[in-house]
Amino acid sequence: MSSVSLGRARHSERRLAVAMISPTVLIMVLVAGFPIAYAVWLSLHEYSVQTPGLSRWAEPFGLGNYLAAFGSAEFWAALRTTLVFTIISVFLELVLGMAMALIMNAFARGKAVLRAVVLVPWSVLTVVTAIMWRSIFDPSLGFVNTVLGAVGLPDDTVWLGQTPNALIVMIIADVWKTAPFMALLLLAGLQSISKEVYEAASMDGSNAWQTFWRITLPLLRPAILVALIFRTLDALRIFDLPYVLTKGAFDTNTLSLLSFQELQQNGIIGLGSALAVITFIVVMAVSIVYIRLMRPGQEAGR
Amino acid sequence: MKRLRSTLIALAVVLVVLFCLFPFYWLVNLSLKTGSELSSAALFPANPRLTNYLSIFQNPGFLLGLRNSAIVACSTTLLAILIGAPAAYALARLRVPGKVLILGGILSVTTFPAIAIAAPLFSLWSDLGLYDTLIGLILPYVVFTLPLATFIMTTFFRDIPVDIEEAAEIDGLTKFQTFLRVVVPLSTPGIVTAGLLTFIFAWNEFLLAITLTSTPQARTVPAAIAFFTGSVQYEQPLGTIAAASVVISIPLIILVVIFQRRIVGGLVAGGVKG
Numbered sequence: 252m253s254s255v256s257l258g259r260a261r262h263s264e265r266r267l268a269v270a271m272i273s274p275t276v277l278i279m280v281l282v283a284g285f286p287i288a289y290a291v292w293l294s295l296h297e298y299s300v301q302t303p304g305l306s307r308w309a310e311p312f313g314l315g316n317y318l319a320a321f322g323s324a325e326f327w328a329a330l331r332t333t334l335v336f337t338i339i340s341v342f343l344e345l346v347l348g349m350a351m352a353l354i355m356n357a358f359a360r361g362k363a364v365l366r367a368v369v370l371v372p373w374s375v376l377t378v379v380t381a382i383m384w385r386s387i388f389d390p391s392l393g394f395v396n397t398v399l400g401a402v403g404l405p406d407d408t409v410w411l412g413q414t415p416n417a418l419i420v421m422i423i424a425d426v427w428k429t430a431p432f433m434a435l436l437l438l439a440g441l442q443s444i445s446k447e448v449y450e451a452a453s454m455d456g457s458n459a460w461q462t463f464w465r466i467t468l469p470l471l472r473p474a475i476l477v478a479l480i481f482r483t484l485d486a487l488r489i490f491d492l493p494y495v496l497t498k499g500a501f502d503t504n505t506l507s508l509l510s511f512q513e514l515q516q517n518g519i520i521g522l523g524s525a526l527a528v529i530t531f532i533v534v535m536a537v538s539i540v541y542i543r544l545m546r547p548g549q550e551a552g553r
Numbered sequence: 554m555k556r557l558r559s560t561l562i563a564l565a566v567v568l569v570v571l572f573c574l575f576p577f578y579w580l581v582n583l584s585l586k587t588g589s590e591l592s593s594a595a596l597f598p599a600n601p602r603l604t605n606y607l608s609i610f611q612n613p614g615f616l617l618g619l620r621n622s623a624i625v626a627c628s629t630t631l632l633a634i635l636i637g638a639p640a641a642y643a644l645a646r647l648r649v650p651g652k653v654l655i656l657g658g659i660l661s662v663t664t665f666p667a668i669a670i671a672a673p674l675f676s677l678w679s680d681l682g683l684y685d686t687l688i689g690l691i692l693p694y695v696v697f698t699l700p701l702a703t704f705i706m707t708t709f710f711r712d713i714p715v716d717i718e719e720a721a722e723i724d725g726l727t728k729f730q731t732f733l734r735v736v737v738p739l740s741t742p743g744i745v746t747a748g749l750l751t752f753i754f755a756w757n758e759f760l761l762a763i764t765l766t767s768t769p770q771a772r773t774v775p776a777a778i779a780f781f782t783g784s785v786q787y788e789q790p791l792g793t794i795a796a797a798s799v800v801i802s803i804p805l806i807i808l809v810v811i812f813q814r815r816i817v818g819g820l821v822a823g824g825v826k827g
Contacts, residue, residue, distance in 0.1 A: 268647035271639035282696045286673035354565040367810040374809040376757045378775040379798040383580045397594040439821045488666040491759045507668040524672045531669040538664045
């Protein structure tokens with residue numbers, strides 16, 4: 252093949268590549284990139300659908316909305332709730348998910364059935380998960396207080412109507428829905444560890460506990476990090492659970508929910524956008540930290 | 554010793570199964586109760602009745618929600634595949650100008666909180682007449698699902714031996730024809746996985762569904778259920794809410810159970826790439 256036709260082939264390949272990828276790029280720019288930029292713009296303006304005069308092209312507000320957010324107790328409460336919820340629920344999901352993965356890995360029979368069972372919580376809609384746990388912790392028709400009473404514990408706890416119980420229910424609901432998902436990601440990692448590694452370890456005389464800490468855990472590091480990223484980013488954005496469980500009452504208001512309330516319920520678009528941008532920045536910052544953590548473990552990265 | 558170990562493992566497995574299934578069983582139990590039974594914590598309905606199920610299928614809000622969810626989830630899936638598959642092929646096989654930048658952009662979209670899009674879209678859609686429409690939901694759903702769908706398909710396209718594609722090109726097919734007639738059919742499992750995960754996302758999504766809609770005409774099922782509470786019915790709507798919750802979860806559970814292997818594989822692939 253002559254160099255001229257090679258060049259032409261390369262040129263046409265480039266054109267094809269551009270044609271094939273541009274719909275994706277276009278829709279990303281139009282429906283994600285542009286709205287984010289617009290959100291930043293909105294957050295720098297004083298704009299409310301409910302106050303006459305504060306219409307779309309109202310006064311630029313500088314950092315006023317951000318100052319208002321940082322000056323409000325609700326913001327700090329929501330930030331704290333979001334972080335507390337994320338740290339506790341992701342930690343519990345990791346521990347429980349790891350336990351479930353080890354159990355499933357050790358159980359020889361019915362792997363497909365077991366995997367299907369474990370996927371049930373993950374496939375129940377988040378809104379339904381919230382409705383379900385709300386009814387489970389309901390004082391009269393839920394079974395939690397009945398069971399607690401039967402074993403001699405107080406049976407009159409108000410679960411969703413006080414601090415910090417409401418947050419505990421929210422964490423339980425989230426752990427139920429996503430620990431199994433974590434388990435499956437970790438199980439995939441466990442199954443990729445070769446048997447020989449374990450055989451070598453048992454020849455060296457290490458017991459199961461030592462093997463777990465010295466071999467399984469280090470080898471699982473990439474799988475754990477991936478699962479943690481997935482879960483942390485989702486937990487930081489949590490909205491459905493507090494919305495259905497408590498509407499944000501009793502210290503369960505999260506950043507996403509607070510932003511939603513300002514936007515949708517109060518119609519204060521400027522402040523709501525500022526809160527949305529802050530949520531965005533928090534999530535971005537955490538994902539950058541994770542990407543940094545990922546790097547040393549991943550020699551195979553492109 | 555060996556026997557004790559396997560008994561303990563079996564016991565642990567039973568606990569895992571109970572943990573996963575019992576709460577959902579509780580919801581089913583609740584949905585079969587009526588009247589005064591709804592205020593007792595009994596683990597079995599004394600008189601199982603399908604009343605709640607009959608009543609939700611007469612509830613226009615729920616039926617519209619089902620219709621809307623079906624339209625939105627199917628359209629989102631179709632669009633995400635149609636738009637994402639060519640992009641995935643380009644990323645897997647072709648020299649794309651600015652590849653790193655595009656990959657980075659797609660990746661960063663996966664971290665966007667829905668609320669950061671909801672705020673501006675609420676404003677924009679009102680201006681463009683897309684507020685409270687199904688298209689107004691489908692567009693952002695496509696954006697949120699395209700990254701994972703594209704990554705999954707890219708992984709599958711990369712795994713196809715280059716020899717097969719070169720043979721097709723020697724047979725006179727252009728690159729694009731090779732993609733359509735050789736690569737796509739060989740990657741059906743990957744495309745199905747991407748489609749399933751997209752469908753699940755769209756069926757599940759709640760924040761945008763309540764932010765960008767205001768009437769039952771455009772509300773999807775999760776949003777419709779959230780507005781069930783305090784409706785005109787005299788009876789406490791908990792039984793009907795439970796029934797509706799079961800009904801909308803069943804299609805997903807069936808899909809997930811049938812395609813479990815693919816879904817887990819897809820999530821792992823998407824996760825590793827992501």
